[in-house]
Amino acid sequence: MKRRTLLAAAPALLLARAARAEGAWLEVLGDRPAQLQTPLEYLDRLITPNEVFFVRSHHGPPRLDLARKLVLTGLVEKPLELDLEAFKKLPQTTVTAVLQCAGNGRALMSPVIPGVQWTHGAMGQAEWKGVRLAELLKRAKPKPEGRHVLLTGADLAPKPSTPAFLRDLPLEKALDPGTLIAWQMNGEPLPLSHGAPFRLVVPGWAGSYWLKWLTHLEVSAAEQPAFFVQKAYRIPREPVAPGAKVTPEQMVPVAVMPVKSIIARPASGAVLPAGRQQVVGVAFSGVAAIRHVEVSSDGGATWRKAKLDGKGGLGRWQVFEAAVDVKAGETATVIARATDAQGNVQPKDAVWNPSGYHYNAWHSVTWRAS
Numbered sequence: 001m002k003r004r005t006l007l008a009a010a011p012a013l014l015l016a017r018a019a020r021a022e023g024a025w026l027e028v029l030g031d032r033p034a035q036l037q038t039p040l041e042y043l044d045r046l047i048t049p050n051e052v053f054f055v056r057s058h059h060g061p062p063r064l065d066l067a068r069k070l071v072l073t074g075l076v077e078k079p080l081e082l083d084l085e086a087f088k089k090l091p092q093t094t095v096t097a098v099l100q101c102a103g104n105g106r107a108l109m110s111p112v113i114p115g116v117q118w119t120h121g122a123m124g125q126a127e128w129k130g131v132r133l134a135e136l137l138k139r140a141k142p143k144p145e146g147r148h149v150l151l152t153g154a155d156l157a158p159k160p161s162t163p164a165f166l167r168d169l170p171l172e173k174a175l176d177p178g179t180l181i182a183w184q185m186n187g188e189p190l191p192l193s194h195g196a197p198f199r200l201v202v203p204g205w206a207g208s209y210w211l212k213w214l215t216h217l218e219v220s221a222a223e224q225p226a227f228f229v230q231k232a233y234r235i236p237r238e239p240v241a242p243g244a245k246v247t248p249e250q251m252v253p254v255a256v257m258p259v260k261s262i263i264a265r266p267a268s269g270a271v272l273p274a275g276r277q278q279v280v281g282v283a284f285s286g287v288a289a290i291r292h293v294e295v296s297s298d299g300g301a302t303w304r305k306a307k308l309d310g311k312g313g314l315g316r317w318q319v320f321e322a323a324v325d326v327k328a329g330e331t332a333t334v335i336a337r338a339t340d341a342q343g344n345v346q347p348k349d350a351v352w353n354p355s356g357y358h359y360n361a362w363h364s365v366t367w368r369a370s
């Protein structure tokens with residue numbers, strides 16, 4: 001029996017463990033805690049299966065505790081405390097959205113930047129189900145001074161000197177009808193690695209806002225003062241030269257994801273039969289829906305539109321497809337370039353920044369026809 005078939009016959013829990021432990025479907029970029037990347041070949045479809053969905057965290061998961069409560073306090077008239085059962089009784093909403101780490105593509109920036117060396121696979125799209133954060137806030141009734149929602153998860157820093165992963169969501173984005181507290185991912189209860197029992201879903205914004213293992217939301221007048229808001233996940237407002245000094249005042253939070261597309265297949269370096277090949281990938285923008293994706297076979301001199309599949313929307317990816325003909329013995333290099341409905345065009349080169357965030361340069365693949 002092939003290993004895939006063997007795994008398919010195993011109970012779900014075993015399957016998840018086997019897939020992760022062997023790294024057969026997720027590329028291991030780090031361990032203690034695990035940093036797992038989705039292989040490029042899976043980024044050719046509207047929904048990324050849970051078993052191959054990238055995993056990233058700073059301190060690793062807490063223990064699985066499905067009885068852990070969700071608390072909403074701070075500047076509110078009526079604090080809330082809910083367990084999963086009570087949470088499931090609130091009005092449920094489903095949102096399809098891209099979760100992408102701000103550091104996706106860091107490995108492709110030059111000069112080299114320290115940090116997890118993600119190439120393309122620190123992103124995935126899932127159908128998230130849960131309760132709108134706006135719905136919870138409506139019940140809790142924020143006081144007029146409330147401007148931020150401070151976020152705490154159950155994952156602990158490994159030692160007291162390491163900062164905890166505390167984050168902040170501006171109240172305006174918390175009230176956005178797309179912002180959810182999810183307990184389901186692709187029709188299944190959230191896996192522990194993706195935040196069980198509760199995680200935040202913030203369509204259009206980078207993964208650092210999608211807090212996992214969520215335990216505490218606190219409405220506050222001031223922004224979260226913690227390390228991971230004030231020092232990390234920031235980018236210079238204006239581009240800076242590598243090595244240049246950047247003052248804290250020049251930095252702004254990494255939030256909205258810029259327009260981007262990547263090609264999932266053919267795989268670069270492949271030798272394929274001569275004739276027609278379909279170039280397939282995904283495209284999205286945190287600003288607006290995708291307007292179109294174009295491909296070029298001549299280094300960007302001329303472009304033609306690819307076909308788009310799936311529903312468009314802010315922070316939601318669509319699959320694109322374009323046929324490319326290559327004669328025997330020739331080598332093809334195909335570039336993809338996405339444009340969103342606000343007119344933002346994916347750039348040839350990404351803007352280098354000290355932490356390697358928001359990489360969105362043109363992606364190309366090269367194959368030879370035999």
Ligand SMILES: Nc1nc2c(c(=O)[nH]1)N[C@H]1C(S)=C(S)[C@@H](COP(=O)(O)O)O[C@H]1N2
Pocket residue numbers: 053054055056057058059060099100101102153154155165193194195206207208209210211212213214
């Ligand atoms: N509690 C908690 N939530 C977290 C993190 C973390 O370290 N702790 N990492 C964030 C980052 S940086 C990313 S990119 C996403 C990754 O989500 P995933 O592992 O479900 O793909 O989770 C976010 N939520």
Ligand SMILES: [Mo]
Pocket residue numbers: 056100101102103207208
């Ligand atoms: Mo991230």
